[in-house]
Amino acid sequence: MNAMAGNYTTADGRKIGGTLMEMKHITLKFGGVTAIKDISFDIFEGEIRAIIGPNGAGKSSMLNVISGFYHPQEGEVWFKGAKRPTMKPWAVARQGIARTFQNIALFDGMTVLDNVMTGRLTHMKRGLFAQALWFGAAEREEIENREFVEKIIDFLEIQHIRKIPVGRLPYGLKKRVELARALAAEPQLLLLDEPMAGMNVEEKEDMSRFILDVNDEFGTTIALIEHDMGVVMDLSDRVVVMDYGRKIGDGTPDEVRSNQEVIDAYLGVKHD
Amino acid sequence: MADGSPISDDLRSIPRLLARNARAFGDKAAYREKELGIWQNWTWAETAEEVEALALGLMTLGLAPGDHVAIVGRNRPHFYWSMVAVQAAGGVPVPVYQDSVAEEIAYVLDHCGARYAVVEDQEQVDKIIEVKDRLPNLETIAYVDPRGLRKYDHEHLKPFVEVQEAGRAARTELGGELKARSDALGWDDTCVMLYTSGTTGRPKGVVLSNRNIIETSKASADFDHLTQGEAILAYLPMAWVGDFIFSVGQAYWCGFCVNCPESATTMYENLHEIGPSYFFAPPRYFEERITILTIRMEDASRIKRWMFWTAMDFAKRVGPALLDEKPVSAMDRFKYWLGDIFVYGPVRNRAGMSSVRVAYTAGEAIGPEIFEFWRSLGINLKQLYGQTEASVFITQQPDHEVRADTVGVPSPGVEIKIADSGEVFYRSPGVFQEYYKNPDSTASTKDEEGWVATGDAGFFEEGTGHLRIIDRAKDVGKTASGALFAPKYVENKLKFFPNILEAVVHGAGREMCAAFINIDLTAVGNWAERNNIAYASYQELAGHPEVLSTIQGHIEEVNASLAEDDMLSGCQIHRFLVLHKELDADDGELTRTRKVRRNIIAEKYDDLIAALYDGSKEVSTETEVTYEDGRKGSIKATLEVRDAKVFEVKALEAAE
Numbered sequence: 001m002n003a004m005a006g007n008y009t010t011a012d013g014r015k016i017g018g019t020l021m022e023m024k025h026i027t028l029k030f031g032g033v034t035a036i037k038d039i040s041f042d043i044f045e046g047e048i049r050a051i052i053g054p055n056g057a058g059k060s061s062m063l064n065v066i067s068g069f070y071h072p073q074e075g076e077v078w079f080k081g082a083k084r085p086t087m088k089p090w091a092v093a094r095q096g097i098a099r100t101f102q103n104i105a106l107f108d109g110m111t112v113l114d115n116v117m118t119g120r121l122t123h124m125k126r127g128l129f130a131q132a133l134w135f136g137a138a139e140r141e142e143i144e145n146r147e148f149v150e151k152i153i154d155f156l157e158i159q160h161i162r163k164i165p166v167g168r169l170p171y172g173l174k175k176r177v178e179l180a181r182a183l184a185a186e187p188q189l190l191l192l193d194e195p196m197a198g199m200n201v202e203e204k205e206d207m208s209r210f211i212l213d214v215n216d217e218f219g220t221t222i223a224l225i226e227h228d229m230g231v232v233m234d235l236s237d238r239v240v241v242m243d244y245g246r247k248i249g250d251g252t253p254d255e256v257r258s259n260q261e262v263i264d265a266y267l268g269v270k271h272d
Numbered sequence: 273m274a275d276g277s278p279i280s281d282d283l284r285s286i287p288r289l290l291a292r293n294a295r296a297f298g299d300k301a302a303y304r305e306k307e308l309g310i311w312q313n314w315t316w317a318e319t320a321e322e323v324e325a326l327a328l329g330l331m332t333l334g335l336a337p338g339d340h341v342a343i344v345g346r347n348r349p350h351f352y353w354s355m356v357a358v359q360a361a362g363g364v365p366v367p368v369y370q371d372s373v374a375e376e377i378a379y380v381l382d383h384c385g386a387r388y389a390v391v392e393d394q395e396q397v398d399k400i401i402e403v404k405d406r407l408p409n410l411e412t413i414a415y416v417d418p419r420g421l422r423k424y425d426h427e428h429l430k431p432f433v434e435v436q437e438a439g440r441a442a443r444t445e446l447g448g449e450l451k452a453r454s455d456a457l458g459w460d461d462t463c464v465m466l467y468t469s470g471t472t473g474r475p476k477g478v479v480l481s482n483r484n485i486i487e488t489s490k491a492s493a494d495f496d497h498l499t500q501g502e503a504i505l506a507y508l509p510m511a512w513v514g515d516f517i518f519s520v521g522q523a524y525w526c527g528f529c530v531n532c533p534e535s536a537t538t539m540y541e542n543l544h545e546i547g548p549s550y551f552f553a554p555p556r557y558f559e560e561r562i563t564i565l566t567i568r569m570e571d572a573s574r575i576k577r578w579m580f581w582t583a584m585d586f587a588k589r590v591g592p593a594l595l596d597e598k599p600v601s602a603m604d605r606f607k608y609w610l611g612d613i614f615v616y617g618p619v620r621n622r623a624g625m626s627s628v629r630v631a632y633t634a635g636e637a638i639g640p641e642i643f644e645f646w647r648s649l650g651i652n653l654k655q656l657y658g659q660t661e662a663s664v665f666i667t668q669q670p671d672h673e674v675r676a677d678t679v680g681v682p683s684p685g686v687e688i689k690i691a692d693s694g695e696v697f698y699r700s701p702g703v704f705q706e707y708y709k710n711p712d713s714t715a716s717t718k719d720e721e722g723w724v725a726t727g728d729a730g731f732f733e734e735g736t737g738h739l740r741i742i743d744r745a746k747d748v749g750k751t752a753s754g755a756l757f758a759p760k761y762v763e764n765k766l767k768f769f770p771n772i773l774e775a776v777v778h779g780a781g782r783e784m785c786a787a788f789i790n791i792d793l794t795a796v797g798n799w800a801e802r803n804n805i806a807y808a809s810y811q812e813l814a815g816h817p818e819v820l821s822t823i824q825g826h827i828e829e830v831n832a833s834l835a836e837d838d839m840l841s842g843c844q845i846h847r848f849l850v851l852h853k854e855l856d857a858d859d860g861e862l863t864r865t866r867k868v869r870r871n872i873i874a875e876k877y878d879d880l881i882a883a884l885y886d887g888s889k890e891v892s893t894e895t896e897v898t899y900e901d902g903r904k905g906s907i908k909a910t911l912e913v914r915d916a917k918v919f920e921v922k923a924l925e926a927a928e
Binding site: 012013014146147150151153154155157159160162213216217 | 307308309310419420422423534535537538541
């Protein structure tokens with residue numbers, strides 16, 4: 001079983017497909033600062049792929065490249081077997097990529113339900129006028145979307161806060177609502193930017209459970225950034241390790257754990 | 273169906289009642305459950321079909337008459353169907369508390385020798401798989417929610433819907449056999465087996481017959497004039513006898529609709545949406561709702577606050593009188609009507625009690641103020657006294673004869689006698705058959721004439737004929753000085769304070785009484801928030817000096833009121849401490865129905881009890897805790913022991 005080649009079955013019985021996304025020689029600069037330096041890696045269909053690294057390693061920048069928010073100066077992004085032209089984030093979203101944010105980006109004044117409904121935006125086809133009149137096809141569409149959203153709400157066990165404005169929720173639940181909104185878009189690729197940041201042990205366990213279940217039930221490919229090494233190693237199939245904008249490791253959690261360069265980056269090395 | 277008339281043999285089992293209901297009210301709702309944000313509906317006719325499919329499905333798996341089937345899940349139509357399907361196929365349903373840890377499930381499933389289990393989800397499947405090695409009889413686990421279970425080894429697992437499909441496919445083949453089995457059920461065949469949590473020792477399997485359940489359901493339904501049109505919300509544990517009587521016995525007898533909440537956390541919201549006409553809740557629930565309401569009112573504007581408290585003060589005087597149909601002046605009636613429009617009606621509506629015609633509370637004593645609060649809002653809240661062994665009903669309060677300090681008159685068909693020791697005995701059509709595989713316990717609880725010992729001490733009040741319960745008979749004791757010691761009486765007095773969630777009073781054979789206190793995190797947490805007191809954990813809040821002072825105040829108030837009671841003045845609390853953790857059923861400190869298990873607490877916290885009695889100011893301790901997934905951990909704490917003021921016993925000379 002060669003994990004790096006794709007198309008295999010994991011020890012716990014999940015099917016991993018071929019390459020869904022490939023980053024080829026990505027370099028991203030902000031003025032004189034190089035955030036990402038010539039990084040290449042791929043994401044297989046159905047896998048949980050983690051990107052880790054110390055603070056400032058360029059992980060979030062990488063996620064922003066994938067989501068189309070940043071445009072790299074060099075390199076190519078390949079998605080579903082085709083090279084992706086430079087496009088706006090909303091167009092990337094329409095392609096089937098959804099994300100959550102490190103600093104929760106929900107609409108505080110809106111209810112959980114409405115927030116999650118916004119995730120269906122890419123699936124709404126009726127015009128503004130029809131939507132406003134809530135007539136015929138627009139009504140049917142709304143009902144279909146609501147049903148889908150309700151399934152997500154049930155899945156993430158947030159029925160009890162359905163009608164509560166997001167601003168009144170505790171942090172751990174907000175994170176879950178954000179995940180719900182991302183899932184509502186029915187993404188093929190789900191990007192999670194530090195889904196466990198600032199959570200206590202129990203909340204982390206819940207969130208890990210949900211991530212695994214999402215991957216398992218919906219077959220969603222997941223790319224996540226995370227600081228908590230225990231979580232990363234338990235959850236992910238493969239890990240990319242970044243440090244100072246470079247890729248210093250790539251492989252299964254076990255491979256990465258025994259990689260000397262990774263150990264140095266995390267524990268520090270003595271400079272004589 | 274007039275009172276006292278014998279029940280037709282056609283209605284001698286729950287499956288027969290189901291058939292009757294499908295004929296008589298086929299298109300009326302039997303079950304509702306909120307799914308995907310919408311109330312889904314099953315009529316009686318649809319229910320009969322679902323139950324038949326499941327019964328046949330269980331038969332394709334090999335279910336034989338007399339087999340036990342464990343049912344583990346929260347209140348959902350599927351599990352109610354399962355109970356009736358098992359009965360129809362000749363088996364015995366054994367509902368199990370869904371929050372039981374794996375060990376407890378292992379004990380029950382092993383004890384009843386269950387061959388099948390119908391469970392809710394991955395959580396329950398995991399618990400059973402963990403102990404599967406010790407359950408050689410268990411063949412198949414049917415699960416309702418497939419989430420997360422797809423990759424499990426399905427040798428012993430089967431989705432609920434597949435069992436039903438197999439049943440539908442086998443209808444022509446097994447239909448006749450099912451009908452024969454279901455028709456063969458007689459009055460004295462087992463209807464259900466329920467494990468009592470028991471405040472001491474291992475749980476016991478209480479065997480209840482069809483006669484027990486159906487006669488009791490009929491009598492109690494007649495008592496409160498329940499009809500087909502009632503609506504109830506099924507939210508209390510399915511393994512508890514009360515839920516079986518309300519949601520199965522009475523529901524099938526009357527043919528009314530059982531509504532299942534979307535999830536445990538949405539219960540309040542769902543209650544509000546359904547607006548049941550018949551409602552049961554433990555005293556704790558009614559306390560909790562008042563706590564929430566009071567907290568909300570604290571945050572309301574000053575005008576609203578004034579309106580609320582003025583109206584409530586008035587209602588206290590007039591509301592219960594109106595409910596009991598006592599004379600009330602026209603002016604007061606008018607004022608109450610006004611209050612109803614502006615305050616009582618909206619409060620009832622918020623609490624989901626707008627349509628409640630009959631509400632019951634039982635299980636523990638309810639605080640008089642709490643009881644009066646709900647009654648003054650115009651809600652017909654009554655008390656009953658019951659036990660699993662009695663198929664619930666022993667005594668209950670008739671309309672217009674409702675008081676906080678009694679548990680009512682004997683229920684229809686129930687005889688009661690008080691032994692010389694003060695212990696209450698009863699005999700009724702609802703009296704259980706036996707404790708499963710436990711003839712010794714059966715014999716020590718039920719005598720040849722059918723009298724059952726309740727284990728509670730009580731007496732009949734002269735004049736009214738109402739029963740009053742003092743305490744558990746075995747808990748009532750004497751202190752070293754010979755004064756009467758009734759711990760539960762004192763604990764209940766303490767628990768009437770919103771800040772106190774639980775109390776355990778010690779003192780049997782000691783020279784003085786002392787107490788453990790659990791604070792109520794909702795109430796105390798809100799107080800802390802309003803007073804800008806920061807805390808990081810339950811433990812920290814529980815140890816806060818101001819919290820201790822508040823609790824001390826409550827205890828001294830209780831002491832003052834005890835001092836006026838010549839019988840119980842010896843129960844005044846001299847010293848107390850606030851526990852660093854909540855007493856929890858997972859740690860064995862409470863039963864699953866949240867009753868205090870004294871022996872276990874005394875054993876586990878013997879160091880703390882020693883500190884209460886040796887005069888020390890502080891005690892350090894380490895306590896083992898069990899997490900929800902069964903893992904164990906421990907918490908360390910240093911607790912402050914405080915002295916409370918006790919009062920001179922004024923009445924003692926008068927009593928001598």
